[in-house]
Amino acid sequence: MIGQSSARRGGALLVTLVIILVAATLFAGCTTGTENGTPGSPDRLSGTLSITGSTTVLPIAQLTAEAFMAENSGADLQVSGGGSSVGIQAVGDGTADIGMASRDLKDTEKGKYPDLVKHVVAIDGIAVVVNPANTVDSLTQDQIRGLYNGTYTNWDEVGGPDLEVVVTGRDSASGTREFFHETIMKKEDFVNTQLEKNSNGAVKQTVVQTPGAIGYVGLGYIDESVKALSIDAGNGPVAPTIQNIESGTYPIARELYMFTRGEPTGLAAAYLTFISGPEGQQIVRDEGFVPLSGNWAAA
Known part of the structure; x- marks a missing residue:
């Protein structure tokens, strides 16, 4: 009888320990960061993002990338120039995550890369x-x-x-x-x-x-x-x-773009949201470009 009682107590203790461990794991999952950006984490996002293309958009990309990485130390955003055509081809061919462009897609590019999605980041x-x-x-x-x-x-x-x-x-x-x-x-x-x-x-x-x-x-x-x-x-x-x-009184103005292959997810989506947000658009203005909140109309 004593042996059976001890066994029952040992089994109950084991179950209790398992419950405690499971609860601790679930709690940790709610407070530590992941690549998907779990709320409450100091390092909410991680991974590498390649951005290339227009040298007009380049200063915006470089400075917003630096600010974004300062807030997400696990993120590595790699930014380079080369021109709008280079950026569009790179994202279309899958050699870059985001392609920068200071023009819209040409008809030939629309045909070759039908899944590209355009994101306006500033006016220039x-x-x-x-x-x-x-x-x-x-x-x-x-x-x-x-x-x-x-x-x-x-x-x-x-x-x-x-x-x-x-x-x-x-x-x-x-x-x-x-x-x-x-x-x-x-x-x-x-x-x-x-x-x-x-x-x-x-x-x-x-x-x-x-x-x-x-x-x-x-x-x-x-x-x-x-x-x-x-x-x-x-x-x-x-x-x-x-x-x-x-x-709208200055006659040579246009939108500046970043293109993704399909709708952006994960790190790319978070970065593009950052650019269009208050901090990103302040960087846009500080660099001499026109933020999206401006009352801009093409002349």
Whole structure:
């Protein structure tokens, strides 16, 4: 009888221990982080995310990625440039998780990658820039087109100094070039002497180093090293500023995108939500772009 009673007590103790262990495991599952981002965790997200493409979107991606990783130390976001076409191809082919682009998909890309999903992350203006020594402060859209198609070859033909025009633009992988070609050039050919650069930064550097150069860059690349020209679309010169883009008065503005293959999940979904949230959009504004909350309308 004593042996049976001891056995019963031992069995009851074992059951109690099992219950305690199960409860502890469930409680731990509610307080520690996972790759899916369990609430209450200091490191809610983990994994690697590759982001590539547009050099216009690049500063936004780099800074929001840094801020996102600071809040999620288990996340590793790898960001690189290369141009909009590179980003779209990379995400479409599955070699990147997110493709950055400063233009929408071409018809050929829609056909080749039908499952790509577009996410608007910011609004940007394209600024036409010259060397600060150039006395020209504003141009009409027709004058800009004339400089880029070779109609004008000297700055004195558009009210500037007696100086040869050095036309500088982007290469064929650039979404900024695509938008500029449609909006300003009206799909006319660029002059064959145009210097083609593979990034906004390279265009800017050429303008800084070349007194007669003209170039175009995303709004976020403007600083005191270049002169951003006002553009007259028929109602007087308008400067490329966040306020003028938000009001719709600046004529060269467009949306900036990140593309995913299908609807985003996991880390990609969390990162895109972060960009569109208050902290991400503040970074967008701080970098000289227009946040999504702005009252922007395409001119």
